[in-house]
Amino acid sequence: MPQHLVDRRREELRSLIRLDGFLPVAEICRRLGVSEATARRDLVAIEANGHITRTYGGALADYNSSFDSVDERSGRARSAKERIARKAVAQIPRTGTIFLDAGTTIQAVARSLTQQRRDFRGLVVVTNSLSAATVLGGVESLELHVLGGMFLNRQAALMGARSLQALADWKFDFAFLAGEGMDAAGITNSHDHIAAFQQEMLGHAAKTLFCLDATKLGRATPHRVANWAQISALITDASAKNFAENQIELPASKLLRA
Structure with missing residues (x-):
């Protein structure tokens, strides 16, 4: 095949990966109509230019260049996030210990919590999100703790080995967690440190x-x-039709619609 056609295909593949964030090899083959061997050669070539990171079974867009910052993401699906936040706050007990994750939806939970006209004595909030901590920092009578760790600037969050060590000292009544994807198998994230922290939180x-x-x-x-x-x-604004289209079967007891 002429090199200019190969280059054009690889540029299309690079754009697809950046748009989706992650693509498995099988999906690359389907979209571009190429063999698995060709897809893997293309991925090697694209990775050499620094645009992606190959993973087991697929490719991940370069994280720092493709993942939008907290400010860039905060305006997306704003009304849905606010409804989800109100539903989440309705689950928070008057006393106890809760954890608030990083992410713009959880930041909305923090904002919604500050709007409650209540005495927060007896409620302990722990977070690794600097955005959530900033929102909650001025709330009188609320006991707020921030877990330390490595700073991830695009999430404004503290993660890594130190955050896992800090987490070992805590037990929570409720943990409110974010995610980047949900499919028939469950919930996913694109950053390894975030996924590892959330897995430990379980x-x-x-x-x-x-x-x-x-x-x-x-x-x-x-x-x-x-x-x-x-x-x-799961607290979500997704409809029953949305779940059916994505082959997600979730018991009614586990679904809280916002």
Whole structure:
């Protein structure tokens, strides 16, 4: 095949990966009509130019160049996130210890919590999100803790080995967690540190509630966080039709519609 046609195909593939965030090899073959061997050669060539990172079974767009910042993401699906936030806050007990994850939907939960006209004495909030901590920092009578760790600037969050060490000291009544994708198998994220932290969190909370808006349905991201059996509930604005289209079967007891 002439080189200019190969270059054109590889540019199309690079654009597809950047648009989707993650593409498995099988999906690359389907979209471009190429063999698995050709797809893998193209991925090697694209990775050499620094545009992607190859993963087991697929390719991930370069994270720092493709993943939008908190500010860039905060305006997306704003009304859905606000509804999800209000539903999440309705689950928060008057006393106890809760965890708030990183992410713009959880940041909306923090904002919604500050709007409650209540005495926060007896409620302890722990977070690794600097955005959530900033929102909650001025709330009187609220006991707020921030877990340390490596700073991820596009999430404005603290992650990594130190955050896992800090997490070991805590047990939570509720953990409110975010995600980048949800499919028939469960919830995923694209950053390995975030996924590892959330996986560890599953063992530290009596109830884990994931807060994801409908735009996350069917998105393919490379790191599996939890299957549907592992979570306590999903808070979402997605409809029954949305779930059916994505072959997601979730018990009514685990679905909290916003």
